[in-house]
Amino acid sequence: MSETARNRLMLVIAIIMAAIYLFPLYWMYITALKSGSEMFATPPSFWPASPQWSTYAYVWESRSMGLYLWNSLVIAIGAVVIITALGVGCSYVLARYRNVWVDIGLFLILMLQVLPASLMITPIFVGFSQIGMLNYPRLAVIIAIAAKSMPFFVVLVRATFMAVPMELEEAALVDGNSRVGAFFNIVLPLARNGILVSAILIFMQAFGEFVYSKSMIQAAELQPASVGLNSFMGPNTNEWNNIMAYATMYVTPILAIFVLLQRRIVSGLTSGALK
Numbered sequence: 330m331s332e333t334a335r336n337r338l339m340l341v342i343a344i345i346m347a348a349i350y351l352f353p354l355y356w357m358y359i360t361a362l363k364s365g366s367e368m369f370a371t372p373p374s375f376w377p378a379s380p381q382w383s384t385y386a387y388v389w390e391s392r393s394m395g396l397y398l399w400n401s402l403v404i405a406i407g408a409v410v411i412i413t414a415l416g417v418g419c420s421y422v423l424a425r426y427r428n429v430w431v432d433i434g435l436f437l438i439l440m441l442q443v444l445p446a447s448l449m450i451t452p453i454f455v456g457f458s459q460i461g462m463l464n465y466p467r468l469a470v471i472i473a474i475a476a477k478s479m480p481f482f483v484v485l486v487r488a489t490f491m492a493v494p495m496e497l498e499e500a501a502l503v504d505g506n507s508r509v510g511a512f513f514n515i516v517l518p519l520a521r522n523g524i525l526v527s528a529i530l531i532f533m534q535a536f537g538e539f540v541y542s543k544s545m546i547q548a549a550e551l552q553p554a555s556v557g558l559n560s561f562m563g564p565n566t567n568e569w570n571n572i573m574a575y576a577t578m579y580v581t582p583i584l585a586i587f588v589l590l591q592r593r594i595v596s597g598l599t600s601g602a603l604k
Contacts, residue, residue: 357580361385361573368569381570388574392557398579400467401553404542405535407471408478409528415475416482417524421512423483424490435487438480446540449477454544466546473541478534482527489523490516529590533583554579 360368362380388394423431453473454463462469493516501511517524539555546552558579561572 354584357573357576361570361577363570365567365570384570384574385578388571389578392560392575394554394557394575394578396550397552397554397557398582400551401536401555404467404470404474404538404553405532407467408474408535409532411471411475412479412482412531413524413528416479416486416527417517419479420483420486421490421516424487425495427491435480435484439484442477442481446477446538449473450540450544453541457545463545466548467551469545470538470541473545474535474538478531482531485527485530486520486524489520489527492523493519526590529586533587536583 359375359377361384362377362382363374364377364379364381367374367377423435450473457463457469457473462472497515497519498508498511501515502508506514536553537555538553539559542553542556543559546556554575558572558575561568561575
């Protein structure tokens with residue numbers, strides 16, 4: 330098989346795989362526009378005969394969508410601020426003063442990421458309850474998310490700092506900068522792309538967090554959009570168009586951020602790959 334034919338075959342396979350992956354997303358968007366009878370029609374239609382755009386307004390008003398999205402935004406931004414403030418310094422230190430024990434420790438800590446939130450929530454809930462943290466439920470959720478996502482952030486940003494040559498810092502020190510000055514004036518600007526990308530990934534994860542919020546936040550006015558979406562579900566759920574409209578308004582901002590910043594995300598993830 331020639332190289333051109335191989336490339337075309339790989340392109341066709343990639344398109345097919347992308348279509349399979351994106352079809353549920355497409356189905357979510359068109360289901361939100363279908364009427365009640367159209368949703369259960371057999372065979373199903375792949376485009377609504379009469380799009381019900383009013384479904385979005387109904388869900389927005391009846392489900393307090395704006396409040397839920399605001400709570401999700403507060404939780405996500407809070408987690409990103411804590412992780413970035415603490416994680417950048419930690420990543421820099423681990424990148425500059427590294428040895429085999431640091432690598433082993435990071436690997437073991439990173440392995441904690443495989444533990445699902447549903448397993449971690451019980452000890453976290455008990456601990457927060459004993460110290461009174463549950464009196465501030467959103468703060469408790471922010472801290473829980475930050476604790477779980479910190480290793481992921483540190484590993485990514487550490488790779489970015491490792492890609493910045495130490496010779497640049499040494500030159501800055503020779504020119505009279507302190508180590509702190511060299512960090513803020515030389516290293517941090519060069520690593521900002523990787524830090525930004527890591528913060529975006531943490532934001533996307535925190536924006537969709539469900540388990541911690543569902544367990545720790547009891548007041549409906551403080552719950553994020555993920556918990557609000559779960560409130561639709563019940564033993565006799567049949568309002569799938571409303572559910573899909575809610576999900577559409579929930580995920581579209583995140584999809585838009587990802588599409589707009591996809592090149593920067595890819596470059597940031599690979600910034601330390603050659604080190």
